[in-house]
Amino acid sequence: MGWVFISDRDNDGKVEHIYREKTDRRILKKNPWRDYRLHGTVLFLVIIAELIGTVNIPITKNVAITIMPLIYTIMLGLIFYLDKNIRWIKKKQARIAEGAMMLFIGVLIAKLAISSGQSIHLIFEMGPALILQEIGHLATILVLPIALLLGFKKESIGMTNSIGREPNVAVVVDKYGFNSPESRGVFAIFIIGTVIGTIFISFLVTLSLSFLPLHPYAFAMASGVGSASMNAAAIGPTLAAFPGLESSIEAFAGFSNLLSFCVGIYIVIFIALPITEKFYNFLEPKIGRGSLVKEKEDDDNG
Amino acid sequence: MADFIDGTENVTVHGIFNWIRLLIIFSVITVIGNYIGYKHPIGEAFIGMGILSLITLAGVWLERELPFNISSILYISIIGIVIALPGMPTSKFVLYYVSKIELLSIVTVFLAYVGIGMGKSWDEFKALGWKAVIITILVIASTYYGSAIVAHIILVLTGVPAA
Numbered sequence: 001m002g003w004v005f006i007s008d009r010d011n012d013g014k015v016e017h018i019y020r021e022k023t024d025r026r027i028l029k030k031n032p033w034r035d036y037r038l039h040g041t042v043l044f045l046v047i048i049a050e051l052i053g054t055v056n057i058p059i060t061k062n063v064a065i066t067i068m069p070l071i072y073t074i075m076l077g078l079i080f081y082l083d084k085n086i087r088w089i090k091k092k093q094a095r096i097a098e099g100a101m102m103l104f105i106g107v108l109i110a111k112l113a114i115s116s117g118q119s120i121h122l123i124f125e126m127g128p129a130l131i132l133q134e135i136g137h138l139a140t141i142l143v144l145p146i147a148l149l150l151g152f153k154k155e156s157i158g159m160t161n162s163i164g165r166e167p168n169v170a171v172v173v174d175k176y177g178f179n180s181p182e183s184r185g186v187f188a189i190f191i192i193g194t195v196i197g198t199i200f201i202s203f204l205v206t207l208s209l210s211f212l213p214l215h216p217y218a219f220a221m222a223s224g225v226g227s228a229s230m231n232a233a234a235i236g237p238t239l240a241a242f243p244g245l246e247s248s249i250e251a252f253a254g255f256s257n258l259l260s261f262c263v264g265i266y267i268v269i270f271i272a273l274p275i276t277e278k279f280y281n282f283l284e285p286k287i288g289r290g291s292l293v294k295e296k297e298d299d300d301n302g
Numbered sequence: 303m304a305d306f307i308d309g310t311e312n313v314t315v316h317g318i319f320n321w322i323r324l325l326i327i328f329s330v331i332t333v334i335g336n337y338i339g340y341k342h343p344i345g346e347a348f349i350g351m352g353i354l355s356l357i358t359l360a361g362v363w364l365e366r367e368l369p370f371n372i373s374s375i376l377y378i379s380i381i382g383i384v385i386a387l388p389g390m391p392t393s394k395f396v397l398y399y400v401s402k403i404e405l406l407s408i409v410t411v412f413l414a415y416v417g418i419g420m421g422k423s424w425d426e427f428k429a430l431g432w433k434a435v436i437i438t439i440l441v442i443a444s445t446y447y448g449s450a451i452v453a454h455i456i457l458v459l460t461g462v463p464a465a
Binding site: 031032039041042043045046047051053068070074076081082095100101103104106107109110117118128129130134137139143147152159164188189191192194195196200204205208214217219223224226230233234239240256257 | 320321324325326327331332334335355357375376378379380381382383384386388393396400403405406407408411414417421426430435436438439445446447448449450451453458
C-alpha cells in the first residue's frame with residue numbers, strides 16, 4: 001500500500017490558518033534562529049548559486065533553456081538533506097526550514113505587493129483577465145479521465161479538483177473525512193507536489209516561455225498557481241524572459257497571488273469539487289478500471 | 303493543537319523575537335546573494351529588506367491579534383499595496399529601497415529553505431507509485447496552462463498590447 005497519512009495536520013475546517021499552525025509550532029515555541037548549521041548551509045548554497053549565475057543552454061536557434069540560481073538552491077537543498085554524508089542537515093533542520101519558510105514567504109509577498117501597489121492602475125485596466133484566469137485553474141479537472149484510465153477510483157476526485165496544496169488539502173479533508181479515498185488522493189498530490197512540484201514548474205515555465213507565444217502578462221498571471229514555492233519558482237524565469245517589464249510582471253504575479261488566496265479556495269469549494277464529482281460520476285462507469293487500491297496490495301511500486 | 307487555530311491568540315514576546323531574529327537572518331543571506339548576483343549596494347538593499355521584514359512582521363502579528371479569520375498573506379499584501387500606492391507619502395521611500403532588492407534574490411534564498419524542508423517528505427514520496435507522479439505533473443501543468451491560456455485570450459480580446 002502506497003498511501004500516506006499526514007499525521008501533523010488537523011484542520012477543523014479553518015482553512016485560513018493552515019500555514020499558521022505549522023509556523024507557530026516550529027517558530028514561536030523553539031529557538032529556530034539558533035540553528036546556525038541550517039542558516040549557514042543556506043548562505044553557502046546561495047553564494048554558490050549566485051556565483052554560478054544564470055546559464056543558458058541553447059537547444060535550437062530560437063529556443064534556449066535558462067537555468068537560474070533558484071534551481072540550484074532548491075536542488076542543492078534537497079541533495080544536502082538526502083546525502084547521508086552531510087550530517088548537519090537532518091530532519092530537525094528540515095522541520096525548522098519548513099516552519100521558517102512560512103514566515104519568509106511573507107517577505108516575498110511583501111515585495112510583490114509593493115510592485116502591485118506601485119502599478120495599481122493595472123488592476124483597473126486588466127481586471128477581467130485577472131479574475132477570469134482564476135477560472136482557468138479548473139483545467140485540472142481535465143486530468144480526471146487519465147486518472148481513471150490509470151486505475152484510480154474516488155482518489156481521482158481528490159487528485160484532480162485542484163493543484164492540491166495546503167488549502168486544497170484542508171477543503172477535501174473537511175468535506176470527505178481524513179480516511180476517505182478522496183483525501184488519500186489529495187494527500188498523494190500534496191506529497192508529490194511538495195517534492196517535485198517546484199522543480200517541475202520551473203522547467204515547465206522555462207520551456208513554455210520559449211515555445212508558447214503567449215502574452216507576457218498572461219505568463220505573469222499564471223505564475224500565481226496557489227502554492228508559495230511553486231509561485232516563486234514560476235515567477236523567476238518569467239521575469240528573466242521579459243527584461244524591461246519586471247515591475248508589471250511582479251505586479252500581476254502579486255495581484256494574481258492575492259486573488260488566488262482570496263477566491264481560489266471558494267472556487268474549489270463551490271465550483272471545482274462539485275464539477276469534479278459530477279464528471280467522475282459520469283465517466284467512472286464508462287472508463288473506470290478495477291480498483292487500484294486492491295491491486296496495490298501485491299503490486300509494490302515503492 | 304486546536305488552540306492554535308481558534309480565534310485570536312496572544313503571541314509571546316519570545317515568539318515575536320524569534321520572528322525578528324529569523325527575518326534578520328533571512329535578510330542578511332538575501333542581501334549577500336543580492337550583492338553577488340546583482341551588485342546592488344549592501345546598505346541600501348539592507349534597508350529594503352528591513353522594510354519588507356517589517357511588513358511581514360506586521361502581517362503575521364495582525365493575523366494573530368485581530369479576531370478575523372484572515373491569513374497573514376492578505377494583511378501583508380494589503381499593507382504592501384497601500385504603502386506603495388502612488389501619492390502615498392511613504393511610496394517614494396519604500397519604492398527606492400525595495401527596488402534595491404531583486405525579487406529573484408529573495409526567491410533564491412527562499413527556495414533553498416524549501417529544498418531542505420521538502421527533503422522531509424522524500425520517504426513518503428518514494429512510497430507513492432509512478433501513476434500518482436504522472437497525475438501530479440499533469441495537474442500542475444494543467445492549472446498553469448489553464449490560467450495562462452485564459453489570461454492570454456482575455457488580454458488579446460481586450461486589446462492589451464504585448465509590452
